[in-house]
Amino acid sequence: MQRRLTGSANDPRIKARYRREARFKAYSITALLVAFGIIIGFFADIIGQGYTAFWQHEIRVTLDYNERAERIGRFAIDEDLRDVVSRGAVRGIPLEMRNNPELAGTTREAWVPVYSRIDQYFKGNETLADDLAARVESLRDEGVIRSSFNWIFFTSGDSKLPEMAGIFSAVVGSLLVLMVTLAIAFPIGVMSAIYLEEFAPDNRLTQAIEVNINNLAAVPSIIFGLLGLAVFINTFGVPRSSALVGGLTLALMTLPIIIISTRAALRAVPDPIRLGAFAMGCSRWQVVRDHVLPLSLPGILTGTIIGLAQAMGETAPLIIVGMIAYIPDAPGGIFDAATVLPAQIFTWASEPRQAFQERTGAGIMVLLAVLLTLNATAVLLRRRFERRW
Amino acid sequence: MAVLAPLGLLAYRLGRGKAVNTIASGVRMHSRPQQYGWYSVVWMGLPALGVALLAALLSVTGLIAPARELVLVVSVAVALLGLAYGLRAVRPEVRARNALDTVIRLLLLSAALISIVTTISIVLSVLFEAMRFFRAVSVWEFVTGTVWSPGDTFLEAAGRGDEVEEGGSFFGSVPLFAGTFMVTAIAMATALPIGLLSAIFMSEYASRRQRSFAKPVLEILAGIPTVVYGFFAAVTVTPLVVNAANFFGLDASYSNILSPGIVMGIMIIPFISSLSDDVINSIPQSLREGAYALGTTHSETIKQVILPAALPGIISAFLLGVSRALGETMIVVMAAGVRPNLTWNPLEDMTTVTVNIVYSLTGDQAFDSPMTLAAFALGLVLFIVTLMLNLVSTYLVRRFKQKYD
Numbered sequence: 001m002q003r004r005l006t007g008s009a010n011d012p013r014i015k016a017r018y019r020r021e022a023r024f025k026a027y028s029i030t031a032l033l034v035a036f037g038i039i040i041g042f043f044a045d046i047i048g049q050g051y052t053a054f055w056q057h058e059i060r061v062t063l064d065y066n067e068r069a070e071r072i073g074r075f076a077i078d079e080d081l082r083d084v085v086s087r088g089a090v091r092g093i094p095l096e097m098r099n100n101p102e103l104a105g106t107t108r109e110a111w112v113p114v115y116s117r118i119d120q121y122f123k124g125n126e127t128l129a130d131d132l133a134a135r136v137e138s139l140r141d142e143g144v145i146r147s148s149f150n151w152i153f154f155t156s157g158d159s160k161l162p163e164m165a166g167i168f169s170a171v172v173g174s175l176l177v178l179m180v181t182l183a184i185a186f187p188i189g190v191m192s193a194i195y196l197e198e199f200a201p202d203n204r205l206t207q208a209i210e211v212n213i214n215n216l217a218a219v220p221s222i223i224f225g226l227l228g229l230a231v232f233i234n235t236f237g238v239p240r241s242s243a244l245v246g247g248l249t250l251a252l253m254t255l256p257i258i259i260i261s262t263r264a265a266l267r268a269v270p271d272p273i274r275l276g277a278f279a280m281g282c283s284r285w286q287v288v289r290d291h292v293l294p295l296s297l298p299g300i301l302t303g304t305i306i307g308l309a310q311a312m313g314e315t316a317p318l319i320i321v322g323m324i325a326y327i328p329d330a331p332g333g334i335f336d337a338a339t340v341l342p343a344q345i346f347t348w349a350s351e352p353r354q355a356f357q358e359r360t361g362a363g364i365m366v367l368l369a370v371l372l373t374l375n376a377t378a379v380l381l382r383r384r385f386e387r388r389w
Numbered sequence: 390m391a392v393l394a395p396l397g398l399l400a401y402r403l404g405r406g407k408a409v410n411t412i413a414s415g416v417r418m419h420s421r422p423q424q425y426g427w428y429s430v431v432w433m434g435l436p437a438l439g440v441a442l443l444a445a446l447l448s449v450t451g452l453i454a455p456a457r458e459l460v461l462v463v464s465v466a467v468a469l470l471g472l473a474y475g476l477r478a479v480r481p482e483v484r485a486r487n488a489l490d491t492v493i494r495l496l497l498l499s500a501a502l503i504s505i506v507t508t509i510s511i512v513l514s515v516l517f518e519a520m521r522f523f524r525a526v527s528v529w530e531f532v533t534g535t536v537w538s539p540g541d542t543f544l545e546a547a548g549r550g551d552e553v554e555e556g557g558s559f560f561g562s563v564p565l566f567a568g569t570f571m572v573t574a575i576a577m578a579t580a581l582p583i584g585l586l587s588a589i590f591m592s593e594y595a596s597r598r599q600r601s602f603a604k605p606v607l608e609i610l611a612g613i614p615t616v617v618y619g620f621f622a623a624v625t626v627t628p629l630v631v632n633a634a635n636f637f638g639l640d641a642s643y644s645n646i647l648s649p650g651i652v653m654g655i656m657i658i659p660f661i662s663s664l665s666d667d668v669i670n671s672i673p674q675s676l677r678e679g680a681y682a683l684g685t686t687h688s689e690t691i692k693q694v695i696l697p698a699a700l701p702g703i704i705s706a707f708l709l710g711v712s713r714a715l716g717e718t719m720i721v722v723m724a725a726g727v728r729p730n731l732t733w734n735p736l737e738d739m740t741t742v743t744v745n746i747v748y749s750l751t752g753d754q755a756f757d758s759p760m761t762l763a764a765f766a767l768g769l770v771l772f773i774v775t776l777m778l779n780l781v782s783t784y785l786v787r788r789f790k791q792k793y794d
Contacts, residue, residue, distance in 0.1 A: 017686055017689070018686070021688045024688035025594055028586045028587070028589045028590035028594060029590055030586075031582065031583045031587045032587040034583055035584075035607055035662075038610075038655055038658075039607075039609060045621065045625050046617070046620075049624065188500045191496065191497045192504060194497055195494070195501045196501055199494050199497055199498070200498075200501070208505065209504060209505060212504050212505050214783060215508070215776060216504055216507060218709065218712060219511070219716075219772065220713075220716020220718070220771060220772075220775055221718070222718045222746055222771075223716070223768055223771065223772050226746070226750075226765060227511045227515070230515065230518060252507050255507070259504070283487070283489075284490055285494075313616070313617075315616040315718075316747070319751060320747065322751075324751070343616075345617070345620065349620045349623065349723060357624065360620060367617070368613065372609075
């Protein structure tokens with residue numbers, strides 16, 4: 001909207017005011033563009049750090065199941081390739097031979113990951129001693145070493161060897177934690193919201209509950225970690241580091257989010273629907289169950305998904321309740337020690353080795369992809385089912 | 390629990406069946422048959438569940454530990470008694486529907502009370518541990534002391550307390566709070582101008598389409614997990630800051646407080662911009678028209694009419710941002726230092742309250758070592774400060790809304 005000031009266009013004071021107007025508008029556009037620039041730079045940076053971790057170099061070797069390999073896996077591999085192959089790839093050979101005695105004496109061709117420093121060398125991140133570099137270069141030119149999709153990253157748990165480290169156990173841990181969170185926060189949250197919106201009389205107790213819920217939503221997440229440590233672990237004896245204690249802690253954090261969004265969804269249902277149902281002789285619970293709840297369900301689900309997405313990215317309270325343990329194998333249940341994806345990212349980020357930095361970036365990409373999908377689902381759900389009354 | 394589910398189904402069947410039969414014999418009943426069914430379920434289930442919960446509570450608090458079999462037998466017996474009573478009560482004049490509504494209302498109320506229970510248990514648990522800390526360390530020392538070195542108590546905990554000099558452990562929290570306020574100040578100095586000016590552009594200058602694009606894009610920033618920001622701060626922003634400082638001939642630490650502050654500011658931008666945008670949008674159009682009628686330009690209107698009118702809302706957004714920044718943990722844990730350092734120079738390393746909470750609780754200390762308890766004392770202060778900020782902020786917003794609604 002362009003507005004012209006009355007008066008002579010040559011009046012210096014009016015000119016100055018126009019200049020100030022233009023300047024102010026330019027500031028505000030600049031601010032927004034700076035924010036956009038930060039977002040773009042941020043995503044470019046994370047992707048630049050992490051995308052290389054989705055490919056990993058592997059080498060074709062002949063596994064020779066001889067007698068010495070039964071004790072030390074490295075002996076299954078040709079002597080001059082032993083410093084090229086990942087230690088993690090041959091670690092399992094003695095066990096494999098003990099479980100399958102018929103393997104003894106046979107040989108087999110396989111693609112196994114190379115030592116992580118060599119992988120990093122090919123990716124241009126690290127240097128190698130000259131003779132080793134020349135050897136692996138020629139191996140690659142012969143086609144013995146190739147780059148392929150890093151399945152290990154998705155199918156294995158944490159490892160001290162970067163080439164064998166993956167996010168699988170962290171993802172399983174995240175799922176278990178979210179299941180506990182959902183199982184607790186969703187029913188309690190929806191029930192509280194129904195009470196406050198549909199049943200509660202306007203008295204002191206109701207007001208106290210409302211103030212409480214609004215404040216709970218703004219309490220720093222680390223305080224919930226302190227609560228989880230003091231109450232769940234020390235008083236009730238829930239096992240430390242377990243998905244159960246993590247889920248309980250996050251449930252308390254997610255609860256206010258679910259309550260607030262459910263109340264908004266219930267409030268959006270117009271009163272004539274309730275009045276009509278009452279007129280047909282429904283009790284209050286029948287009105288809620290058969291009329292209000294079905295209409296507000298999309299809104300409730302949207303709020304729940306957003307709350308879960310927030311819980312999924314949360315790290316600080318989970319660290320306090322001990323969920324940063326080193327977990328190489330996926331937890332079997334909610335009482336086992338577990339870790340979650342953000343905590344795994346935190347652990348890797350503090351590793352100095354370049355190969356772990358790359359995996360940190362890749363873990364972040366996976367986490368962000370999941371969170372963006374969840375949030376996009378929530379938005380779509382709202383668009384699809386939103387009703388204007 | 391597993392036993393109660395089939396029993397509940399049985400109770401529902403029996404109760405409804407009896408009601409259906411009564412109606413079939415030509416008697417009008419007060420409520421629908423299903424409601425009598427649920428009525429019997431409630432009579433059967435609630436007392437039995439109560440017995441089970443009581444037993445669980447007794448064993449957790451350690452008063453008495455009743456045998457599992459005993460609990461099972463007693464609760465099933467109570468369930469059967471309740472079922473018998475409930476079935477007897479399936480009579481035409483009994484108002485099953487009203488009774489059911491009351492039960493449901495109480496159930497929902499107890500769910501709503503959980504939020505209060507949570508708050509109370511936060512306060513009590515944190516307060517209780519903090520009290521134990523203040524029994525060992527005076528409040529005065531905690532609030533005014535400028536040296537924080539709990540490391541020596543670590544030796545005490547390891548049974549080598551005699552190696553520590555007299556008064557070797559210091560719990561003066563001033564350097565920690567200095568770090569927290571420093572990082573908060575830097576964050577707000579980043580977030581406030583960008584957030585507020587973006588909000589002004591979106592609500593005053595942008596077209597409808599531009600606004601519906603820009604707002605959700607900015608809100609992406611709010612959905613990024615803090616551990617990701619921490620990685621970004623430590624791996625990307627810190628080297629940038631150090632290089633920039635070197636370029637100007639300054640010396641910057643690799644765990645300087647500036648880069649977590651800036652990244653925290655980026656995290657807070659959407660809080661400021663979204664809230665301010667909402668507030669500016671809710672200012673009545675008549676104020677703008679009045680200003681235009683007096684001959685002001687658009688920017689003069691914004692600066693002299695709209696911003697003053699929106700000020701309470703903007704302050705409340707600012708306070709919410711501050712409370713976020715104070716309690717933010719992962720960014721500082723990953724990018725700031727661990728050395729308590731009292732300084733005005735943002736290029737030096739400083740540590741914060743939340744960093745110390747994390748570090749004192751992730752070690753291998755016994756739960757009641759002074760270092761662990763100190764974390765609860767710090768948490769208590771953090772909780773109180775953020776609570777006050779939130780209360781002030783909600784108060785301001787409510788007053789703003791009353792003024793213009």
